[in-house]
Amino acid sequence: xxxxxxxxxxxxxxxxxxxxxxxxxxxxxxxxxxxxxxxxxxxxxxxxxxxxxxxxxxxxxxxxxxxxxxxxxxxxxxxxxxxxxxxxxxxxxxxxxxxxxxxxxxxxxxxxxxxxxxxxxxxxxxxxxxxxxxxxxxxxxxxxxxxxxxxxxxxxxxxxxxxxxxxxxxxxxxxxxxxxxxxxxxxxxxxxxxxxxxxxxxxxxxxxxxxxxxxxxxxxxxxxxxxxxxxxxxxxxxxxxxxxxxxxxxxxxxxxxxxxxxxxxxxxxxxxxxxxxxxxxxxxxxxxxxxxxxxxxxxxxxxxxxxxxxxxxxxxxxxxxxxxxxxxxxxxxxxxxxxxxxxxxxxxxxxxxxxxxxxxxxxxxxxxxxxxxxxxxxxxxxxxxxxxxxxxxxxxxxxxxxxxxxxxxxxxxxxxxxxxxxxxxxxxxxxxxxxxxxxxxxxxxxxxxxxxxxxxxxxxxxxxxxxxxxxxxxxxxxxxxxxxxxxxxxxxxxxxxxxxxxxxxxxxxxxxxxxxxxxxxxxxxxxxxxxxxxxxxxxxxxxxxxxxxxxxxxxxxxxxxxx
Amino acid sequence: xxxxxxxxxxxxxxxxxxxxxxxxxxxxxxxxxxxxxxxxxxxxxxxxxxxxxxxxxxxxxxxxxxxxxxxxxxxxxxxxxxxxxxxxxxxxxxxxxxxxxxxxxxxxxxxxxxxxxxxxxxxxxxxxxxxxxxxxxxxxxxxxxxxxxxxxxxxxxxxxxxxxxxxxxxxxxxxxxxxxxxxxxxxxxxxxxxxxxxxxxxxxxxxxxxxxxxxxxxxxxxxxxxxxxxxxxxxxxxxxxxxxxxxxxxxxxxxxxxxxx
Numbered sequence: 001x002x003x004x005x006x007x008x009x010x011x012x013x014x015x016x017x018x019x020x021x022x023x024x025x026x027x028x029x030x031x032x033x034x035x036x037x038x039x040x041x042x043x044x045x046x047x048x049x050x051x052x053x054x055x056x057x058x059x060x061x062x063x064x065x066x067x068x069x070x071x072x073x074x075x076x077x078x079x080x081x082x083x084x085x086x087x088x089x090x091x092x093x094x095x096x097x098x099x100x101x102x103x104x105x106x107x108x109x110x111x112x113x114x115x116x117x118x119x120x121x122x123x124x125x126x127x128x129x130x131x132x133x134x135x136x137x138x139x140x141x142x143x144x145x146x147x148x149x150x151x152x153x154x155x156x157x158x159x160x161x162x163x164x165x166x167x168x169x170x171x172x173x174x175x176x177x178x179x180x181x182x183x184x185x186x187x188x189x190x191x192x193x194x195x196x197x198x199x200x201x202x203x204x205x206x207x208x209x210x211x212x213x214x215x216x217x218x219x220x221x222x223x224x225x226x227x228x229x230x231x232x233x234x235x236x237x238x239x240x241x242x243x244x245x246x247x248x249x250x251x252x253x254x255x256x257x258x259x260x261x262x263x264x265x266x267x268x269x270x271x272x273x274x275x276x277x278x279x280x281x282x283x284x285x286x287x288x289x290x291x292x293x294x295x296x297x298x299x300x301x302x303x304x305x306x307x308x309x310x311x312x313x314x315x316x317x318x319x320x321x322x323x324x325x326x327x328x329x330x331x332x333x334x335x336x337x338x339x340x341x342x343x344x345x346x347x348x349x350x351x352x353x354x355x356x357x358x359x360x361x362x363x364x365x366x367x368x369x370x371x372x373x374x375x376x377x378x379x380x381x382x383x384x385x386x387x388x389x390x391x392x393x394x395x396x397x398x399x400x401x402x403x404x405x406x407x408x409x410x411x412x413x414x415x416x417x418x419x420x421x422x423x424x425x426x427x428x429x430x431x432x433x434x435x436x437x438x439x440x441x442x443x444x445x446x447x448x449x450x451x452x453x454x455x456x457x458x459x460x461x462x463x464x465x466x467x468x469x470x471x472x473x474x475x476x477x478x479x480x481x482x483x484x485x486x487x488x489x490x491x492x493x494x495x496x497x498x499x500x501x502x503x504x505x506x507x508x509x510x511x512x513x514x515x516x517x518x519x520x521x522x523x524x525x526x527x528x529x530x531x532x533x534x535x536x537x538x539x540x541x542x543x544x545x546x547x548x549x550x551x552x553x554x555x556x557x558x559x560x561x562x563x
Numbered sequence: 564x565x566x567x568x569x570x571x572x573x574x575x576x577x578x579x580x581x582x583x584x585x586x587x588x589x590x591x592x593x594x595x596x597x598x599x600x601x602x603x604x605x606x607x608x609x610x611x612x613x614x615x616x617x618x619x620x621x622x623x624x625x626x627x628x629x630x631x632x633x634x635x636x637x638x639x640x641x642x643x644x645x646x647x648x649x650x651x652x653x654x655x656x657x658x659x660x661x662x663x664x665x666x667x668x669x670x671x672x673x674x675x676x677x678x679x680x681x682x683x684x685x686x687x688x689x690x691x692x693x694x695x696x697x698x699x700x701x702x703x704x705x706x707x708x709x710x711x712x713x714x715x716x717x718x719x720x721x722x723x724x725x726x727x728x729x730x731x732x733x734x735x736x737x738x739x740x741x742x743x744x745x746x747x748x749x750x751x752x753x754x755x756x757x758x759x760x761x762x763x764x765x766x767x768x769x770x771x772x773x774x775x776x777x778x779x780x781x782x783x784x785x786x787x788x789x790x791x792x793x794x795x796x797x798x799x800x801x802x803x804x805x806x807x808x809x810x811x812x813x814x815x816x817x818x819x820x821x822x823x824x
Contacts (some may be wrong), residue, residue, distance in 0.1 A: 158803055198738040199771075202778035206611045210604055242782040249606040 045112035050478060052108065131434035138176055140438060145175035193239060205240035208232055216253065229254060233267060241274040251284040261288055266304070272312070279316035286310040290334070292499060296507065300338050307334035325357040329365045336372045338415040341379055345372040352547055359548075373515060374429035374446035380414070381435055382444040389468060395442045399427050432543055432553065433534055436517070451535045453504075453515035458529045460504035460521070461511055465527045476527035480520055573635070573665020574672075582630050583673065590623035590677050595772045598628040609690035610781055614682040617699055617777045624674050624707040625734055630668050632714030633726035636819070656816040663715045663812060670707050674700075691784040695791035699780035702797065703805040707773035710734055712811035719819040729785065737771030740764075754787060773800045782821055 023222050043169040066184035096204040188196075193204035212232035233250050236243070245270070254264040268285040275281055286309030289302040310331045314324060329351055348369035352362055384402040389395050396402040406412055425433040431448025461483070468474055468486055487509050491497035496536040505511055514520045534540065543553055576582060597615030619656035636659070639645040648658060649734030678700050685692050713733050717726035743765045751758030789796075 195739055195742060198735055199741075199775050200614075200618060200621075200777065202614050202781055206600075206604075206607070206614055209607065210600070210611075213605055215605065240778060240782075243607065243610065245610070246607045253605075 009435040014227045034236055042112065045108060045115075049112070090147065090318070142172040145171045174290060188235070191238075193235070194432050196211055201239040205243060208236050209246055210241065212236070216257070221554040229257065230263065236271075237267075237270060237274065241271075244271075245277055247271040247275075248280050248284045251281075252286070255288055264288060277317060279313040279319040282309045282312040282316070286313065292337075298394075303334045303337035304340070307331050307338060307340075310334065324352070325351060325361055329361060329368070332365065332372065333368055334376065336368065341372050341375040345369060345376050348372055362548060363544070366547050368431045369547075370541065370544050371449055374431055374448050377427065377429050378435055378444050378446040378449070381437075385437070385442050389442060395439055397439055399444065401438050403427065426446060430543060431540055447516075447534065448540060450515045450517070451532070451540055454531060455535045455537065455540075457504035457515055458520075458531055460500050460536075461529060464501070464511070476524050478524050480522055484509070484511045565657045565791045566664060569658060569661025570664035570668060573620040573662050574668045575792050577666060578672075583627060583669070584625050586623055586630070586635075587673055587677070590617070590619040591620035591680065592623075594677070594681055597784040598688065599734065609685075609688060612688055613685060613690050613696070613784065614777065616685065617696075617703070617780070620674055620681065620700065621703050621706070621777070622671050623677060624703060625710055626709060627670050627735065628663075628666070628674065629727055629730050630713045631669070632711055633718050633730055633763075634723035635662055635666060635715065636718040637723050637726070652671050655820050659678075659715065659719060659816050659819050662813060663711060663815075666715070668744055669709060669713050670711060671704060674704060674707065675708055680722055691790060692783040693780075693787065695776075695783040695789055698791045698797060699777045700814075702774040702776055705754050705801050706771055708803050709737075709769055709771065712808040712815070716811045716818070718817040719815045719822075734771065737769045738775070739772075740770045741767050741772055745770075760803075770803075770813075782811055 028033060117490045145170050145542070149168055153167070193208065194201045198206040207332070208246070212229060215228060215232065251264060251268050253268060255261070258264055265285060265288055268288070272281045272285065273393065289306035289309070292299045313319060314331065316325050317326070328347060332344045332347035332351070333378055335347060348365045351357055351365040353367055381399050381402065384406045385396060387406050388402045391405070392524070392563050396405065406414070429446040429448045430434050431446070431451070433447035433451070434444045436450065437443070464487065465477060465483065468477055468483065477486065487501070487505070491501070491509060494502055494509060497509060501509065505519065512519060523530065546553060594616045597612045600615060601611045604611055640650070655685070682692055685771070710730070714726065714730045717729045743761050747761030747765070749759040750761070776791040783789040783791050
């Protein structure tokens with residue numbers, strides 16, 4: 001091997017070697033102690049047991065009585081009150097004396113055996129043995145993987161660098177996975193258990209479930225559990241396909257242990273297929289994807305999946321009626337997050353107009369509906385702008401121009417509200433605010449949605465400012481640029497930032513620009529942001545309250561899911 | 564009338580057998596320990612408790628039938644008490660049927676007791692006791708009817724040890740006869756006659772899995788009014804049990820009549 005390469009490999013192994021030597025030294029010390037301790041321990045017990053048994057079985061003994069020393073046999077010669085049953089008394093007396101000795105000896109011997117068993121288990125027990133063999137295989141495989149990787153990708157520098165170390169570690173992990181898989185104890189196949197249990201596959205499933213719990217909690221290879229968990233769970237599914245409660249718990253366990261959400265989803269899909277009438281499993285599958293991530297695109301995909309699963313759950317017959325409205329509201333929100341604004345608006349509008357639903361839920365749904373409907377309108381006008389640009393090669397000056405151009409087309413089709421009463425007036429979103437249009441970029445957005453986002457973002461920024469202020473000796477940030485620098489120092493990458501911060505500031509974590517488009521109205525003296533009047537929640541949700549009272553604004557007519 | 568007398572006498576004799584109490588104690592322990600097994604589980608505790616309870620009832624019935632039933636007739640022959648009985652105006656078939664009825668009565672009384680204890684235990688634990696659980700217990704009773712008949716059949720023809728071996732083997736095979744059908748389907752493509760022979764064996768063997776609805780019962784227990792299997796299928800299984808029992812008893816009587824003591 002190349003000498004330079006060998007030196008680098010040796011350097012990478014050095015820290016492992018030092019740790020290994022220390023471990024070997026300690027093990028040697030314990031082993032020496034164990035050997036001598038074992039010998040002394042064993043000797044004491046054997047000696048004690050031998051003495052007890054010997055005392056018990058000693059053939060003749062002299063007993064001191066009032067008439068002097070007597071041999072044991074003299075008791076049976078008929079003297080004294082016991083004369084009539086002398087023979088029985090003697091043997092009974094001997095039995096009474098012998099029995100404790102025997103019992104004591106037996107106990108000592110058993111204690112000795114049990115204590116030695118514990119010692120054996122520490123050095124040669126099943127788990128210890130298995131762990132030792134696997135560690136040896138792991139070390140060999142990982143060393144081999146490290147050498148092969150470095151041979152194929154020789155490092156360019158002289159020094160061992162962290163990037164290379166990460167790549168080598170990835171190669172080692174891949175080798176490690178194969179070894180771990182081959183070393184776990186035998187997991188019986190579903191059919192074999194079915195036969196072994198004489199057709200009681202329900203009990204066999206119970207056994208496998210408890211075994212899988214032991215597998216998760218055992219110290220053997222802790223932290224790398226999910227590979228075999230999937231095998232366990234697949235076998236349980238084969239044995240007892242209708243044990244829904246446990247499959248819900250399995251989903252929870254897998255979601256906690258397995259970083260691959262999609263693999264857990266595939267398992268839950270199999271459970272759902274076997275139990276098409278139950279709502280618990282699609283609910284659990286939906287919950288897998290409800291928790292958002294910091295990646296907006298991934299969030300959209302997750303929200304879509306979650307909404308699909310929750311929709312499945314909502315159609316199951318055994319879903320309690322009280323949960324249906326809550327679930328439908330959640331589906332509406334998820335569809336909005338997934339970008340399905342029209343479907344979300346329709347879903348939420350149904351809840352708003354369902355007077356059997358509790359009022360607080362209708363209130364929440366109406367506010368969500370405003371957001372969804374506003375996005376529907378913004379999307380529609382975006383299409384009109386794009387259509388205008390496609391036909392005329394330039395962007396319209398305003399949205400009315402795009403609308404007129406669209407309405408002038410021979411086969412123009414659109415919602416009723418598009419054609420009624422909007423000529424001469426600015427198109428409004430569901431909040432009653434004019435849609436925002438940037439004539440230079442052609443982007444259409446809902447003013448109301450941006451105002452709502454500004455309200456939420458301002459709360460996050462206030463808490464960030466408070467965190468800056470809480471540091472000793474620090475004043476309020478002088479401006480938003482300084483706050484942005486502080487945020488970038490605290491969270492160098494977007495992965496490290498909390499989700500509310502990413503949602504408020506965007507993936508670039510820029511606090512300088514507000515969602516409404518301009519800079520924040522920030523006062524460095526007080527450290528507070530002042531929001532424009534349209535961000536006032538009472539004004540913002542006025543239309544939501546009107547719809548609840550049955551007073552629908554005129555421009556809602558023909559809205560998605562509206563009248 | 565003679566059958567009834569022999570049955571009652573057999574019942575009295577069987578309840579004095581120590582092994583019955585050992586087995587009953589074992590079954591009770593299994594039912595009570597089932598809760599402890601549920602404690603180590605994350606979820607599904609009540610299902611595990613119900614599973615183990617039903618298993619205890621099933622196993623207990625089978626063990627009683629095997630351990631007591633296989634030596635029943637042979638004991639009479641060995642102790643020469645059979646001559647006293649047969650010297651009376653009693654037909655041999657009455658003796659066999661009486662013995663069977665007595666043993667079955669013993670098993671049923673004990674199973675009923677265990678079932679009541681199980682239901683009480685489940686009720687205390689808060690586990691659902693639906694009609695499906697009753698179905699499972701009823702079909703277990705049917706299964707014991709067949710297993711007892713198997714034990715009496717072998718007992719009338721052989722020594723207790725051999726009878727126990729044959730009965731246990733047939734009991735185990737009866738749970739796994741579906742495997743024969745699967746195996747037959749696999750080999751049919753290469754050897755059709757083997758597949759047919761296996762299917763023939765499957766039809767001749769006592770298919771005790773017909774009475775095993777414990778899994779369906781436990782899964783359906785949570786839904787009020789849900790049956791483990793439809794009533795028509797349950798009727799089929801019971802009629803199958805009665806028919807097979809009758810066949811075994813007739814065969815036992817035939818063997819017993821030809822024996823010289």
